Amino acid sequence: MFRNRERTQPGVKQSKRSGPATSTPTTESYPFRLNFYDTPPRHEVTLEDFETCALDRLRVLAEIESSFARNRSWEELKTVTDAQCKKYLPLNSNTALTVNLEEQRRNDHIGHFVLRLAFCRSEELRRRFVKAETTLFRVRYDADSPTDRSAFLERQRFDWEKAIPDERDRFAKELTALEKPVTSDSKNWSTEYHKVPWIRVPDLVAKRRVFLSGGYAYVSSHEVSSFVFNEFERKLQLALEYTAKMLPRLDEDTRLIPILNNLSQGFLAGVPSDWVNPSATGDEIRADMVDGLARKHFPMCMRNMQECLVRDRHLKHFGRLQYGLFLKVLGLSIDEAIAFWKKSLSTIADDRFNKEYRYNIRHSYGLEGKRANYPAKSCQQILTSDKPGVGDCHGCPYRHFSPENLQTGLLAVYSSQGLTANDLHEVMRTVKEGHYHVACTRVFEITHASRGVKKGEGIGGGDSVVHPNQYAARSIELEKSQREDAMAVES
Incomplete structure (x- = not known):
């Protein structure tokens, strides 16, 4: 999966990358901007891309964690995260025509899985990584176009069922009580519900935003994002625990362990940029x-x-x-x-x-x-x-x-x-x-x-x-x- 490639300065992001030098997956491997990261990279990755993709992603996640520590509002957090993503981790929607979507999504994919290796080592690191990754997913989910988002959800194998008309008729009174207009002056009410195990939407249950029956929660179409975020968080947590069990196999790899050790410190003090300022004053200091x-x-x-x-x-x-x-x-x-x-x-x-x-x-x-x-x-x-x-x-x-x-x-x-x-x-x-x-x-x-x-x-x-x-x-x-x-x- 990994191979060495000569580079001029280890750990420093080059101004341009010509893209993968080896076999790469087809465009179908990354059909959407959103990703549940169910499948690890199965193509060859250079050590340069291994480190650089992870550092770029870590800069974004570290600033997300910093936003939580600074009590930024959700809107402020989204603004800061969008700015960091544009700088270090651009990921355009399918409508973008002038960018290399394949390379963007490949780098995003690699960076995520490298950071899994770095942050799976302790319960505390896993907790902080899951929180930052879930927040990044939420920011991207909110910013995605409705068409791309719907197509992405259709491709996921969620354990939910669409409520059939008989169920809607049987629970009409209860479901109607949950209905909210799309806008304050709109009369268009949501007409689609999903049945999901109630333990998958604990936040909606706590807020009484769903109807419960037979162990299932009936979730309206404009509340389904809560289920999606919880699924992303749940799957990532399980994946990190599994990765932690497999990690000892890497202990003898002297190429990767130093990189992973350095990356795992990223939440401690942010990620150093390639910051160079030979003279901060513009004049020689005496x-x-x-x-x-x-x-x-x-x-x-x-x-x-x-x-x-x-x-x-x-x-x-x-x-x-x-x-x-x-x-x-x-x-x-x-x-x-x-x-x-x-x-x-x-x-x-x-x-x-x-x-x-x-x-x-x-x-x-x-x-x-x-x-x-x-x-x-x-x-x-x-x-x-x-x-x-x-x-x-x-x-x-x-x-x-x-x-x-x-x-x-x-x-x-x-x-x-x-x-x-x-x-x-x-x-x-x-x-x-x-x-x-x-x-x-x-x-x-x-x-x-x-x-x-x-x-x-x-x-x-x-x-x-x-x-x-x-x-x-x-x-x-x-x-x-x-x-x-x-x-x-x-x-």
């Missing part, structure tokens, strides 16, 4: 600018390290690595970086600095050793690797600080930017639920409200924070835009 930028634009993790560095005149190895790569991507040149660290580590003698620290700084810039151009660490990497110990200042404050220290730290750092004690309840709730990047995103919204950022907008377009440099770059961009607007008004 060493003496760092402290001022930290006070105005850095996320909590980086601002905490800057304060520790100023206070202690020292950072341990992983702190220097995490902070140094952040400053590098922010726009600090190698010469300015050496000047910054030499000044910051002022208690260290010049000879020792040159022997023990200068080499590591140059190495992180790709000027020593194997000369690799190391990227800054994403939120996911900060959360999952190099856990801070006693005396360390690196890591994610939202995860690694105690609740008391986090609240005190947030107020001390951000109170001058608009964060109040009343805001902490919402932030700490998301921290308690394990949505650390959502908490960071909410702090960004609060502290940048004076620059036009509204609740729910996140880092821009509804996106959550997934990278410290993304946070800083967006903050600097907003300040620059505000300054330019002010100058335009004055002129």
Whole structure:
């Protein structure tokens, strides 16, 4: 099923894909935009497609989970999900004529089954995956055309029966009581009912939206979507449990296990995009600018390290690595970086600095050793690797600080930017639920409200924070835009 294919940069989505290079299923394999994913891919899949399709889908699912954590309304969630789908997981209806529907649906199919492998490993991961996938299915179901949706439902082997005329006559009074007009001024009542086992529509039973008789629920045509969503959720849950039993067979596959391990962390801090910003300010950053930028634009993790560095005149190895790569991507040149660290580590003698620290700084810039151009660490990497110990200042404050220290730290750092004690309840709730990047995103919204950022907008377009440099770059961009607007008004 899988084969290697050379690629330029592992894990990075290329701007264009020419499509499958091996045998592919016929168009009949994907007749509809909606999919219950009953059949796994039976064609050959390259490792590149295996990873890329899964990452694209995970970006959408992670933003759906983020929407739940941020208490977005259903309409807001649909808007954000549609935007994410257009960016990472486009899936057009059958009426689209100018796109490759076969490739879109193939990628959607592959991504779903790869994520099954990644998220079947624990009950908690399965629960979160099922909730996000069911929500994505609902969004697509609502957006699908009535014709395509009806054709899709006709092809499914649901254990329901259409109510025959005799039944409708026998229960006419009860069924009429359930009837609702299509619109407030319409006299067209629904005329079709489906008989389904009542345990398949518990939400409708609880709301008294169905008639019960003989163990069956009579569901009207404009309530049948509830049954469809419950069936999707039920089947996916069973499929994940079965996949979990089969997963140990993959343990010896060194190609797939590292990919799956990485994907399973996707709900923890969002999915890092291929975000690159060689200079967030548009100009080279000087060493003496760092402290001022930290006070105005850095996320909590980086601002905490800057304060520790100023206070202690020292950072341990992983702190220097995490902070140094952040400053590098922010726009600090190698010469300015050496000047910054030499000044910051002022208690260290010049000879020792040159022997023990200068080499590591140059190495992180790709000027020593194997000369690799190391990227800054994403939120996911900060959360999952190099856990801070006693005396360390690196890591994610939202995860690694105690609740008391986090609240005190947030107020001390951000109170001058608009964060109040009343805001902490919402932030700490998301921290308690394990949505650390959502908490960071909410702090960004609060502290940048004076620059036009509204609740729910996140880092821009509804996106959550997934990278410290993304946070800083967006903050600097907003300040620059505000300054330019002010100058335009004055002129």
